[in-house]
Amino acid sequence: MKITLKINNQVYTTHIDADESLLDTLRKLGFKSVKKGCDTGTCGVCTVLKNGKPVLSCQILAARAEGHDITTVEGLGEKADEIVDAIVSEGADQCGYCGPSLVVTTYAMKQELKDPTIEKINQYLSGNLCRCSGYEGQLRGIKKYMGVK
Amino acid sequence: MRDIRKFDARPKLDGSWKFLDDITYEGMIYGQLLYSTCHHGIIKKIQFPKDFELNEFTIVSAKDIVGKNLVPEPEPDQPFMAEDKVSHFGQIILGIAHPSKRTLISFIKQIQIDYQELPAITDIEECLENEDNVFGREIIIDHRREIELESNWIHSHEIYYTPHQEHAYMEPQGIISIWNPADRKMFVKATCQCPYFVKHAVEAIMGKAINEAVIETSEGIGGAFGGKEDFPNVLAGITSLLAYKSGKPVKIMLDRADDFKITTNRHPSRIELHTYTDPATKKIMKLNVDYRLDAGAYQTLSPVVLSRGVLHASGGYNIPDVYIRGRLFRSNTPSNGAFRGFGVPQALAAIEAHADKIASQLNMDPYDFRKTNIFKVGNEFPSTQKITENHLEECLDRVVQKSDYRKKLQEFKEWNVAHKDKKGIGISMGYHGGGYTGNGEKILNSKIKIIIEKDAKVKIFVSSTDMGQGAHTTLAQMFFEAIKHPREKCWVQLPNTSKTPDSGPTVASRTIYIIGTMLQKFALKIKDEMGFTNLEEYVASHQSDFPREFQIKFTPDPTVSFDDNNFRGTAYKDYSWAACVSEIYYHADTYQIELKKIWNVLDIGHPVNLKIAEGQVEGGNIQAMGYALTEFFYKKDFGRMQGFTDYSIPLSLDIPEIDIEFIHTDSDVAKGLGEIPMDYPAPAIRNAFHNAAGIFINEYPLTPERIFKQISSPKNHRI
């Protein structure tokens, strides 16, 4: 079937299978920052923003994303810089497979959490698995970015 | 010791760094593995579904193998694919490829295989309790010294059990193979730790069908932790066979469920200890260790895990009389393999917990007990290697001091009287020998190539891979810092076996310690020989000499020797040392242990890049926390593993505060670091639980279910 998706403020028309996940469609369209870690909604590396809210793209049918604003890290551009800097300055980036999804989730968190606390941040990020860093450096950087001591 | 930002940090976060699954080649088709769901049996019939065009698929079985159906390294006993018999769940039977992933998946789902089932061992206990299952070479470290047992010596006898651990790297395993009939070369793109192992495997399976296999890693390797040391060899072999047969580039990416079900894991262990301690001096006089690993169906690299395990099994204690026996046990589960720590986490999970047991029998504080028994300069390891520094004791003293151990002990004791929930604090210590065991580095004989270009750019060619541990940043740093060359003029190249010489596998905490040290020494040597103070200026004024290529070879230390038959001598030239204190909160209502804080004091020599080094400690600690508290599975339930809901790795919600201090950082040597932070925390957490609740648990992980069982029926406790 043919669908039209709005990704990073651009319109894409593409053919998909009816049961195709948004993750597969995004990757087919070249948005390779969106990774596949499990395909069953358990790891978070496929996270993208749907109307500004983080969603697991492996758990959404591409067809159901029609009419919504989809954002990947490619679409954040400069808006991601500050987050990237915060994470990198803590040396928190290791293999990087979880990186782009962490950046988009953090971006959404900044918009959403009005008065962020450490607990709220930990909770917000709890679906973003990372096996390398032990989260410590990531969270140090992100807390700084969120202005939480 | 400078913090140089990783060169790949930004592209990884902005998504432009390419991982294996981000790469496609013209005409590429997709492959998948069909593996056994039977643990042990004879393949009676393979039936393909009717409503597919069979000739659209490329199918390979053991019969298509041109070379040998045997993975050549490390121990050549595992076939790439099953022939008529399967020996474990997950054994690969067919490789199948098709242009459409979707068609491929539905085809494979409908393939029927009939087995004649044979008796199988799938349970860890069943495997490790029965000595009939022993296979491979047994290792004995015999350091017995005719000591008469005194009747008043305290005998402690315990058995410890540790589970499988899944690497759970976020990027699953994958390979792309491209066959070029013109030059008869097989090009393989791999997410792997050891490009030369992959090369040898592909050349073994392809035999005379190809002239050469060329292996190049992907830009990004999404975590490995040992998991991409041996399985990529098998996967690359089969993918290459598919590429050869189909004539097309073939990509196989395992999905998470298959990755969980069929790739290697950390070896489960059963470690039985007997100690005899003199109550007068509080010294352990005699130790006997029976160290058993469940190797799975084949040995593969289990013998090397076993040798490292037994060499670390007596911990940091000076015990006059020691006897250690190490054995591998066979089961009908996928072969277990390398995992950060390599036999040492199991060894420490036992000996460091046992130390607390003896301390409690002596009514002694665990720190005081360790102080009384810790080895000192002039003592020796059971292998007879001499202890030449007291840095382990320094780590221990420092971590006890900075964690306020004594004060907390007292505070928690008082707090616990008044509360149902409990607080606890525990200690552990350990060490990790750097590089290959014994004569391994001599045999590996690592080589490095360097090209200095006309613009003074230094290109470093090593087969060591960067799988997130920052190896390529740190290696370059070791070179450019040694001669004060600008950072942007020094790069490690993407490993490719046709360009990079064999600098050995990226394992055994050897990359910085062995390869980095070679680079550093070489930089200083050319500086000396060419007589420059500034390489850029030198190159500018000697343009006709450049580009220039250099080959560097590992020079073994002639004073280091090891007898592999009797396990005597210098097992490792340098050891990293560490001690840790962990603080836990025990939720009595839910039987849950919450790790609050962990203090690490380590001697890894000179930490080249402090941020990267700290990141290794943090990541290692959290994997160890998973090992201690939540991570396990039973292979008999393997079919059920789908994703991270079936296997709980720590989340950002669970993490404790981590304190890290490196000592002796002014050392000339950059010692091994990657593994040690995974080695020691688990027993410290277990010991802290004992301190909190007064209960010893000798089986890891300490899940609420296990704690509940122990509390409700303590008699069932094994020993």
Ligand code: FES
């Ligand atoms: S790939 Fe979507 S949650 Fe793992």
Ligand code: FES
């Ligand atoms: S950095 Fe490797 S998974 Fe997060």
